[in-house]
Amino acid sequence: MKYLFLFPFVLFFNSFSIYAQSTLRLSVKNSESKEPLIGATVKIIELNKARLTDSVGNVAFEQTPDGNYTINVSFIGFADKAISIKTPQYPSTFQEVLMEEGEEEEEEIIVTATRISRTIENTPTRTEVISGEELTEKGNMKPGDIRMMLNESTGIQTQQTSATSFNAGIRIQGLDGRYTQMLRDGYPMYSGFAGSLSLLQIAPLDLKQVEVIKGAASTLYGGGAIAGLVNLVSKTPVEERELNFLANATSAGGLDLSSFYSEKYGKTGLTVFASRNSNTAFDPASIGLTAIPAFKRYTINPRFFVYGKNTTADVGINYTTENRTGGSMDYIKKGSAGFFEKNNTDRFTTQFGIAHRFNEHATLQFKNSFSRFNRILSIPDYIFNALQQSSFSELSWNRKGENSDWVVGTNLVTESLVEKPNAIDPKRDYRFNTFGIFIQNAWSISEKIVLETGLRGDHINEFGFEVLPRVSAMFRLTPELTTRIGGGYGYKPPTIFTEEAERRQFRNLLPIDMINSRNERSKGINWDINYKTSIGDLGLSFNQLFFYTKLSHPLVLANTSGNKVEFDNAAGFLDTKGMETNLRLTYADFKLFLGYTHTDASTHFANAKQWLPLTARHRLNNVLMYEIEDKLKLGLEAYYFSKQKLGDGSFGRDYWITGFMAEKLWEKWSLFINFENFTNTRQTKFEKIYTGTLLNPVFRDIYAPVDGFVVNGGLKIRI
Numbered sequence: 001m002k003y004l005f006l007f008p009f010v011l012f013f014n015s016f017s018i019y020a021q022s023t024l025r026l027s028v029k030n031s032e033s034k035e036p037l038i039g040a041t042v043k044i045i046e047l048n049k050a051r052l053t054d055s056v057g058n059v060a061f062e063q064t065p066d067g068n069y070t071i072n073v074s075f076i077g078f079a080d081k082a083i084s085i086k087t088p089q090y091p092s093t094f095q096e097v098l099m100e101e102g103e104e105e106e107e108e109i110i111v112t113a114t115r116i117s118r119t120i121e122n123t124p125t126r127t128e129v130i131s132g133e134e135l136t137e138k139g140n141m142k143p144g145d146i147r148m149m150l151n152e153s154t155g156i157q158t159q160q161t162s163a164t165s166f167n168a169g170i171r172i173q174g175l176d177g178r179y180t181q182m183l184r185d186g187y188p189m190y191s192g193f194a195g196s197l198s199l200l201q202i203a204p205l206d207l208k209q210v211e212v213i214k215g216a217a218s219t220l221y222g223g224g225a226i227a228g229l230v231n232l233v234s235k236t237p238v239e240e241r242e243l244n245f246l247a248n249a250t251s252a253g254g255l256d257l258s259s260f261y262s263e264k265y266g267k268t269g270l271t272v273f274a275s276r277n278s279n280t281a282f283d284p285a286s287i288g289l290t291a292i293p294a295f296k297r298y299t300i301n302p303r304f305f306v307y308g309k310n311t312t313a314d315v316g317i318n319y320t321t322e323n324r325t326g327g328s329m330d331y332i333k334k335g336s337a338g339f340f341e342k343n344n345t346d347r348f349t350t351q352f353g354i355a356h357r358f359n360e361h362a363t364l365q366f367k368n369s370f371s372r373f374n375r376i377l378s379i380p381d382y383i384f385n386a387l388q389q390s391s392f393s394e395l396s397w398n399r400k401g402e403n404s405d406w407v408v409g410t411n412l413v414t415e416s417l418v419e420k421p422n423a424i425d426p427k428r429d430y431r432f433n434t435f436g437i438f439i440q441n442a443w444s445i446s447e448k449i450v451l452e453t454g455l456r457g458d459h460i461n462e463f464g465f466e467v468l469p470r471v472s473a474m475f476r477l478t479p480e481l482t483t484r485i486g487g488g489y490g491y492k493p494p495t496i497f498t499e500e501a502e503r504r505q506f507r508n509l510l511p512i513d514m515i516n517s518r519n520e521r522s523k524g525i526n527w528d529i530n531y532k533t534s535i536g537d538l539g540l541s542f543n544q545l546f547f548y549t550k551l552s553h554p555l556v557l558a559n560t561s562g563n564k565v566e567f568d569n570a571a572g573f574l575d576t577k578g579m580e581t582n583l584r585l586t587y588a589d590f591k592l593f594l595g596y597t598h599t600d601a602s603t604h605f606a607n608a609k610q611w612l613p614l615t616a617r618h619r620l621n622n623v624l625m626y627e628i629e630d631k632l633k634l635g636l637e638a639y640y641f642s643k644q645k646l647g648d649g650s651f652g653r654d655y656w657i658t659g660f661m662a663e664k665l666w667e668k669w670s671l672f673i674n675f676e677n678f679t680n681t682r683q684t685k686f687e688k689i690y691t692g693t694l695l696n697p698v699f700r701d702i703y704a705p706v707d708g709f710v711v712n713g714g715l716k717i718r719i
């Protein structure tokens with residue numbers, strides 16, 4: 001009954017007159033190999049009717065009124081093709097449509113996070129990609145940052161680390177945010193002191209796609225990818241100029257203004273992204289504390305490209321500055337006494353890459369990035385003021401063969417922290433230098449079996465040498481059924497920057513004991529099954545993933561003398577195991593996504609098993625989309641989180657979050673509106689989120705939204 005409101009749209013946009021009818025038949029194939037393309041989308045433009053090709057590349061539209069039609073055929077990795085057909089067909093057999101591989105389409109689905117650039121269908125490493133329309137739809141819901149976009153994927157949870165400043169980290173398969181590596185175009189970034197703010201300081205307008213690899217992936221880019229990695233892929237110049245503007249306002253007092261420009265000028269190209277994001281202090285529960293802090297953020301990111309006959313290069317600069325103040329509403333609005341938490345940040349990042357192609361098979365590539373991140377975190381009577389500087393340099397050689405691809409390389413990663421002294425804690429400065437060498441291979445053993453292997457050796461100046469093997473395999477059991485299995489080792493050097501430390505604003509926290517501490521080490525395995533087919537007009541895609549990760553000697557907080565705490569390596573281990581189920585159904589202009597995640601994350605210390613705090617064991621993701629191409633988008637969402645154990649041993653309650661999004665599109669512009677959390681689910685409706693007074697509150701763990709029902713809407717312009 002809850003979807004009945006969609007029926008008028010269906011009747012209005014899909015109505016047509018029925019006269020003499022016949023069956024329209026097409027057979028879609030690869031123009032070079034003549035192999036059938038399974039799951040290609042075939043759409044009759046005049047009837048607004050679409051279907052997917054079956055297991056032999058065929059599609060049939062029964063009861064099609066006789067007449068002339070324009071047919072659009074699309075398939076991932078191939079250029080779209082438009083043909084004209086007259087019905088009834090003579091002879092009444094399947095008309096062949098030959099598809100050619102298209103460079104522009106391939107760029108959208110090439111997986112870069114695995115280093116070996118292959119299409120997602122030919123990559124043994126299980127990789128989830130958010131791109132195209134899905135990225136645009138999620139951007140409508142939260143144009144100012146990527147937090148919501150990631151949180152609405154199965155197996156991923158963004159964990160709020162501050163009750164008043166909205167700071168958050170990312171958790172994959174139940175593991176703490178420090179075990180997920182964030183990349184930008186393959187450059188490791190946003191680590192350490194910047195981790196809890198990175199999700200809030202990245203706007204999605206200039207992103208082409210987001211790639212997510214779950215499970216141990218340290219072999220690919222080094223330490224930190226125990227839970228997985230997220231690679232944010234930026235848009236690059238194409239032949240046609242792109243100029244986009246976005247303006248968004250929220251009922252919580254937020255304002256987002258973003259622009260993106262991209263153009264190719266012969267042998268050079270340029271992209272420029274700029275944004276201003278702000279919010280006023282917002283207290284929906286009227287408890288005197290901010291659920292969304294007052295903040296202003298400015299970002300500018302130009303990037304320049306050079307294209308030679310055999311050599312290409314790009315250089316980019318990113319600067320982000322933000323002032324964020326959460327806490328007492330009286331303090332923020334009236335200047336009176338009260339609790340506050342301020343985050344003043346300046347981030348400056350450079351990127352440089354150059355690649356030289358020796359021939360059609362071999363390429364040498366050098367990449368370098370440098371990041372300077374200054375953050376002042378202050379609460380009453382305490383300030384943590386530190387400068388984090390990090391760099392990444394890599395030289396790699398790629399060879400693409402007919403059946404086998406190789407990558408061999410070496411890299412150097414540096415990270416240092418210099419803290420200004422305060423009267424409470426000793427300085428927690430450090431400097432890590434990590435030198436690594438790696439080799440990877442992807443081997444297409446046959447049309448049905450692809451094997452990917454990798455080996456990395458890293459030496460960390462303070463903590464010694466790590467050897468990281470990794471292997472993945474893909475088996476095409478039938479044209480519709482594919483399975484992948486893979487596993488590897490991971491590690492993470494110990495630092496004080498964890499979700500636990502962030503929640504206490506790093507106060508009374510001693511530095512890491514470099515002599516007695518050691519790397520956290522992991523082993524993990526993933527196995528997934530993917531099935532894709534069509535049943536008449538119904539397209540079906542099903543993916544089932546099983547995962548397991550064991551993390552030995554994780555860092556845990558321990559009490560010391562003088563009311564201080566420090567991080568020590570635990571004697572035991574923690575593990576996380578479970579499964580993710582994803583089902584995608586398409587019918588005409590409808591898309592239904594159903595997802596379920598089961599996560600069993602536990603600690604095993606002192607021969608006792610305990611539920612890992614702030615991990616929902618059961619999650620449901622439900623999304624229904626209705627779309628008329630280039631005209632209208634409607635989306636209805638519902639997400640369920642089961643109860644979570646909190647750090648004090650108590651339990652939070654389960655909850656649902658719902659949302660509705662609509663966008664009306666014209667040729668050069670569109671209007672959108674989003675009703676986020678319209679059931680107004682808030683942790684402050686369940687319980688009090690702090691003890692003590694507003695002058696000196698002690699906060700409980702945040703496991704549910706605190707901002708409640710928020711409406712946002714705006715305008716997008718494409719020139």
